[in-house]
Amino acid sequence: MPSQRSQKIKSFIAMDILEASHAMSRRGIDVVSFSLGEPDFQAPACVQEACIKAIQNGTTKYTHSQGSYVLREEIARHYQTKYGVTISPDQIIITQGTSPAFFLIFSTLLEKGDGVVLPNPHYPCDANFVEFLGGKNQFLKVHEEDDYQWDLKALKKIITKKTKALFVTSPSNPTGSVLTADVLKGIAKTKIPIVSDEIYHGLVYEGSEHTMLEFTNNCIVVGGFSKSYAMTGYRLGYLIAPPKYIRLMQKIQQNFFISANSFVQEAGIAALREGGFALANMRAEYNKRRLVMMQGLRDLGFKINYNPNGAFYIFVKSSHLRKNSYKLAFDILENAHVGVTPGIDFGSEGEGHLRFSYATSIPVIEEGLKRLKAYISSL
């Protein structure tokens, strides 16, 4: 018999939609996808070139288990320059994308039965990381009318003695909302260790984002290159942790990963040193798409009563069309040939919603909106 944990861990519903839409494409049907969490851009030229150069010059061996020291220096410099916080390269571990960082983190933080507070709705894997590694999820409901900010009073109420971590993601997947400095500060004041997923940093369109490190050192920050630098297939991320955790996480890294890919780490150095202009251009383009998508959704009768100000997602109530978001998403796929992600994928509070990704070009967004208009008027 396979283990309980392997049977219990959930898959992505988003993947079911994706596979169904691929199956339709193979049947010759042209599907517009608003369901992807992946940039349609290519990584900046400087990133590609650095990666190629590293392969050619033989930077193709294991690196230090914590990762290239030069890359860790560049990450530290980035946090100093952008956020004014001082971290040491010794506090950083380079991982193959951000996902494995959560294995290192929750393996280190959690004993069986320990609690982790995370928002509902949330990125589906977040809850899976915690449960798979023995923890218990304590869901904090967040609401559109509060701009999907964390309610600090409600937070205090659900924290118990068993709560070992608060799991914050800003900008958020699925909502795209960005937590304010005041809310981050309030979360830090609880003194509970914070795991701060900052993978969508760099993709904020009005004002600017804050790292949790501005408010407390009692936090583990997770960041990466996949979203901001369009490097999903490169698999490059990192964690920044208080010194007391590093040796413990490094041992896990040595055993289960050895090190991250060596030449991809060189690509990461190039991204931080030379990729700023490309990032600014991509961000400007995402913002244009965001405005087109928001206006388009409003024109279709969806209400957006919060500011989807980061990442590349908009999360809207859809229960006026159909209560069951899973059935609605599949109906839209089948009949409008548009892929969207059902809100139920993101937790119980996501039910009755759909997530729209605008990580696709404006002509494609316009085509998708046109199809949705026809679909909705046919209901």
Next chain:
Amino acid sequence: MPSQRSQKIKSFIAMDILEASHAMSRRGIDVVSFSLGEPDFQAPACVQEACIKAIQNGTTKYTHSQGSYVLREEIARHYQTKYGVTISPDQIIITQGTSPAFFLIFSTLLEKGDGVVLPNPHYPCDANFVEFLGGKNQFLKVHEEDDYQWDLKALKKIITKKTKALFVTSPSNPTGSVLTADVLKGIAKTKIPIVSDEIYHGLVYEGSEHTMLEFTNNCIVVGGFSKSYAMTGYRLGYLIAPPKYIRLMQKIQQNFFISANSFVQEAGIAALREGGFALANMRAEYNKRRLVMMQGLRDLGFKINYNPNGAFYIFVKSSHLRKNSYKLAFDILENAHVGVTPGIDFGSEGEGHLRFSYATSIPVIEEGLKRLKAYISSL
């Protein structure tokens, strides 16, 4: 407090030696390393070129969570051609090196307290994988006088109702011994699921190696590109499992890894399609080194009473020099400026031994042997 598991998991002693030798190098001391588990070759040109081409043509996005179907087809074809076994691409999951494959495997196989049989001595991480994921190691002693083959009678005696897997590695790290077809067949006959680490396949110097799949389908095979194709820093491996486990492991992969690096998977396709000649050349060169190292060690008074016929390791008794292998290894490093790995790193049965890696050039091997000769005569 960090978790018990994170405090208990062991690091590599090999890494301590490596770091000490790096520190000596920084002080200007020229250290000869016989401690590395990493080829000194570059990956074949076809591999580098395929990887670069994939970056240039934009194969830089997430792949299917199980990995590129074409790569999986090539792996299936490789097992058909080389071993005459038929597997489906659907039974394969591509991982970022072989290490994370063990996370997928033991997470899926083990409940808390379940037993796994593995040899003593063994690759240190193997025991760590099992314990970290809740299992208990059941060590089967293997002996030089038996060519480090598994003793099938002794195996039957230590199997209990709690034994959920047998963890086989052939060629072996640290001994380089290759299990015979008869022994593999005998292990398969126990009907206990087998985890077969075949990462050193391709590097066998007399006769040829067998995959566990020739003897049973009740096994999970782990293979990779790091050792045979000198692709350590690329981080590319795979597992082959019975269909009933695939969906379970795929869910874990989706959550914790999403997918392996996309362009590195293209490099893997090139390795299997076009890398055969380069592999044969590297194997021939390793064999020359092996013979030089064996003769050299014998000339230094080390006895080698088994056939180190695979991988790039020779494991020899060293207790006549000093009982404590850890102290001996550090003494050799300090005084002879030669890095070797103490046997204790590989379990209790490894104590009183040293592991010599010959993944380095013949002139370097000769220089190291010269230094060891001076060291030993000074004792």
